Amino acid sequence: MTGVIVTGWSVLSSAGIGVDALAGRLAGAESGAVAASPGAGVGHLYEEPLPSPNGHALTDFDVRAQLGRKGTSSYDRATALAVVCCQEALREAGMTVDDTTRKRVGVVLGTSLGSFKSTSDYSRETLIQEKPYLVNPMLFPNTVMNCAAGQVAIRFGLRGVNVTIAGGALAFLNAVRYAGNVIERGYADVMLTGAVEEYTPHRAWASHLTGATTTVAAGEAAGVFALTGPQAPQWAGPRRSARILAVTTGYGPGGGEQAERALGGCVSRALRRAGADPAEITTVLTCESDEADRREYGPVSQVLGHEPRRIMAKRLLGECDAASGAVALAVLLAGTGGTAGEGLSLLTARGADGAVGAAIVKGYGDADTDRG
Structure with missing residues (x-):
């Protein structure tokens, strides 16, 4: 890749939803962004036990408040975070998505393994339900790693390249590189590029048991950036960040x-x-x-x-x-x-x-x- 331009972006994190929420958190943080934070109480989010009473989660996140009831009942938490974040990124970019442009807008999201909770819950259902293992089929789509990226495309009618990259700690950088190659080769004019990770008991325990959260608590976030090339059309966004x-x-x-x-x-x-x-x-x-x-x-x-x-x-x-x-x-x-x-x-x-x-x-x- 030869370089991509950020025309708009958004993030959902423990600071809240959107650019302003994060900017507000940073404004109150010592030395910009290096002040350690213990997180907030997360015990009320789940009935299952957690390794720590605190975590960096969006404790009051309600996907219906952001997107409405239609089409959101089947979303797991990772999908909900990703869809809301993409909605905010599109708005921040001032991008026009219509029948003439939607084929030129793609999505690439990074992840570790999709929704750990959705996969685990579905697997558990196959073990505890009575024969012939009457598992709710509505649970299955969320077990697929590309569920979030697919739902983003469905929600906003995006018909361009749609990709999920399971890259762990390097997921976002791999997603950016992939998006840059797609744009450079002319397969899309804009790529909504980012990564998502949900806070659930499954992830909290995984981070705790692997020693990943010895100095900071487990958190969740979705960050999405509208990326385009130097010669992108005007509908891709009027400014560059x-x-x-x-x-x-x-x-x-x-x-x-x-x-x-x-x-x-x-x-x-x-x-x-x-x-x-x-x-x-x-x-x-x-x-x-x-x-x-x-x-x-x-x-x-x-x-x-x-x-x-x-x-x-x-x-x-x-x-x-x-x-x-x-x-x-x-x-x-x-x-x-x-x-x-x-x-x-x-x-x-x-x-x-x-x-x-x-x-x-x-x-x-x-x-x-x-x-x-």
Whole structure:
């Protein structure tokens, strides 16, 4: 990919729904986005026991209040978050979706494995129901990983490329790279690109038992960005917020030092592809959650030759797994008035298996309408 432009975006997180909610949370946070937050009480959300009384969930989220009753009764939580977020992103982009444009608008969403709760609940039904295992067939669509992306397309009548990428911690960066390739090859003019992760007992326990939430509580989020190319038509949105110049991924078998070297390589390749000088990187957004953790920030600083400002979105919004990258970009944009500010920023990601990735984002401080 040669770079994609963000014309509009939105995020659903523990801060609330939309750009303004996140900007408000950041405005009250110490040092932009690095102040640690314990989350809110989540015990009332589910009857099942939870590993912690606190979590970073949208505790008052009501999909019917956002979309109405029609068509939403079968949504699981991940699907509901994704559909509402896409609705907000389309609105923020000022995009016109009608019979002449809908074939040129696609969707790509990142995830870990879809809705863990929906899959688990369906499997449980096959074990506890009386023979011949009379499982409610309405439960099945939510067990498919591409359910959320499919429902987005159905809801808004989008007939372009529709993809779900199960990439774990790298899901969002993989989604951006995929979207960039689709746009560059002319298969779509706009890709609604993002990632979603729901808060449920299943995810909370999975994060707890794997040690992913030792420093921050489990969270949920959906982040979606309307991406287009430099020569996109006017209906794709009248302004630009930022440009993602390059995305690179790599793998360090076994993690540890090999993963750190692989991440350094990703940063070097991203700089070359973006034609950027390391000194231009003023901010790094990592998936770390502890000030002492430098597994991403260390290799990045070594390659850059200096230590830029580090933002750790997880400290404020929790462990959002596949949606962490989307949340990080949203934090960058929301913290600078809806754009990425002036200069270049670097997003990094690292998975437990040694997968790593990096993306370079150019800010447009004026958020103007020039797409050049």
